[in-house]
Amino acid sequence: xxxxxxxxxxxxxxxxxxxxxxxxxxxxxxxxxxxxxxxxxxxxxxxxxxxxxxxxxxxxxxxxxxxxxxxxxxxxxxxxxxxxxxxxxxxxxxxxxxxxxxxxxxxx
Amino acid sequence: xxxxxxxxxxxxxxxxxxxxxxxxxxxxxxxxxxxxxxxxxxxxxxxxxxxxxxxxxxxxxxxxxxxxxxxxxxxxxxxxxxxxxxxxxxxxxxxxxxxxxxxxxxxxxxxxxxxxxxx
Numbered sequence: 001x002x003x004x005x006x007x008x009x010x011x012x013x014x015x016x017x018x019x020x021x022x023x024x025x026x027x028x029x030x031x032x033x034x035x036x037x038x039x040x041x042x043x044x045x046x047x048x049x050x051x052x053x054x055x056x057x058x059x060x061x062x063x064x065x066x067x068x069x070x071x072x073x074x075x076x077x078x079x080x081x082x083x084x085x086x087x088x089x090x091x092x093x094x095x096x097x098x099x100x101x102x103x104x105x106x107x108x
Numbered sequence: 109x110x111x112x113x114x115x116x117x118x119x120x121x122x123x124x125x126x127x128x129x130x131x132x133x134x135x136x137x138x139x140x141x142x143x144x145x146x147x148x149x150x151x152x153x154x155x156x157x158x159x160x161x162x163x164x165x166x167x168x169x170x171x172x173x174x175x176x177x178x179x180x181x182x183x184x185x186x187x188x189x190x191x192x193x194x195x196x197x198x199x200x201x202x203x204x205x206x207x208x209x210x211x212x213x214x215x216x217x218x219x220x221x222x223x224x225x226x227x
Contacts, residue, residue, distance in 0.1 A: 003151060033215065042114075042201045042218035043152070088151065095142070096203075096216055098151045 006089050006099025013079055014107050021087060021102045022073040029091030032065050032072040037101075038085045046087075047074070079106050110206045111135050114219035121192055122227055129187045129222045131202030137182035138204035142216060143175070146199040158185045192226040199223055 006023045013019060023032075031050055035043035047058050049065035049072060056063055062075045072089055084106050089099040111134040121127050131141055139160050144152040156166045156177050164177035174196075176188040185204075189196055203216040 031215070035218075040199075040221070040223070042112075042203075042221045045215065045217060048215050092216075095154060095157065096152075098153075100151045 004089055004091060004097055004099040006102060008102060009100065010103040010105070012105045012107065015079060015081060017079055019076040019079055019083075019104060020073060021089075022071065023089035023091075023099045024071045025091055025097070026070070027091070027097075028069040029093055029097075030069075031092040032063070033090045033092060033096070034061075034063050034072070034074045035088045035090060036085045037088060043088060076104075079104075081106050081108050110215075110217040112138075112202065112204050112217050112219040114202055114222050116222060117220060118223045118225075120225045120227065123193050124191055126188055126190045127192055127224060129189075129200055129202075129224075131185045131187070131204070131219050133183045133204045133206075133217075136204075136206045138185075138206065139182060140205045141179060141185040142203045143177060143185075143187050144201045144203065146201060146221075152201060155187075189224065192224070194226045197224055197226045 004023045004025045033048050034046045037043040047056050047063040052069050053067045054065040060077045086101045086103050088101045090096040113132045115130045141158045143155045145155050146152045154167050155170045156164045158164045158177045158179040160179045160182050166172045179185040199221050201221040203218045
C-alpha cells in the first residue's frame with residue numbers, strides 16, 4: 001500500500017536539543033496526525049491537524065498541516081530522555097496512511 | 109477517554125492452530141475499528157476495516173479467509189488468524205474511531221497491540 005515519505009529515518013540527539021521531522025505525500029489528506037510508538041506498544045496520538053496551514057502545539061510539541069495538504073512537520077523542543085521512541089506521521093481521508101517512522105534517540 | 113484495549117498482549121501457538129485477538133473500546137462506542145499488522149522495524153500496514161454489524165473490508169493482498177474479522181458490537185471487534193503459520197508471526201494492532209467529538213472523524217486511537225509468534 002501507499003506510504004508517506006517521512007524524514008529523517010533516525011535521529012540521535014543530546015538532551016535539550018530541538019528536533020524536527022517531516023512528512024510529504026503525493027496525495028492530499030483531510031487530516032494529518034502524528035503518533036509516537038514505544039517498543040512493544042501501540043501508537044499514541046500526539047497531535048491531530050484538521051485544516052491546511054494549521055499550526056498546533058501540545059506542550060513541547062508543535063505540528064503544522066501544510067498549505068498544499070500534502071505535507072506536515074513535527075517539532076519537539078528541549079528534548080528529554082523520555083522522548084525516545086518512533087514517531088509516525090499519518091495522513092487520513094478516513095483510513096490512515098502511515099509514514100515509515102523516525103527513530104528518535106536522546107542522549108542524556 | 110478514547111481508550112482501546114487488546115487481548116491477549118502476547119500469544120505463542122503451534123503452526124496450524126487458530127488464534128483470536130480481541131479489540132475493545134473501553135470508554136466510547138466505535139462504529140469502525142481497524143486492524144493493522146506491523147513487522148519488526150517497519151511501519152503499520154492496514155489489513156482491514158471493520159464496521160459494526162457488517163462485513164469487514166480487506167486491503168489488497170490480505171486474505172479474508174485467513175484473517176477473519178467480526179465486529180459484533182459497538183465496543184468489540186475480533187481478529188482470528190486461522191491456520192497460523194510462522195510467516196504470520198507479527199505485531200497486530202487495532203484502532204478505533206472516536207466520533208463523540210466534532211472533528212474527530214479521522215482520528216484513530218490504537219490498542220497496545222498483540223505479539224503473535226507461530227512456532
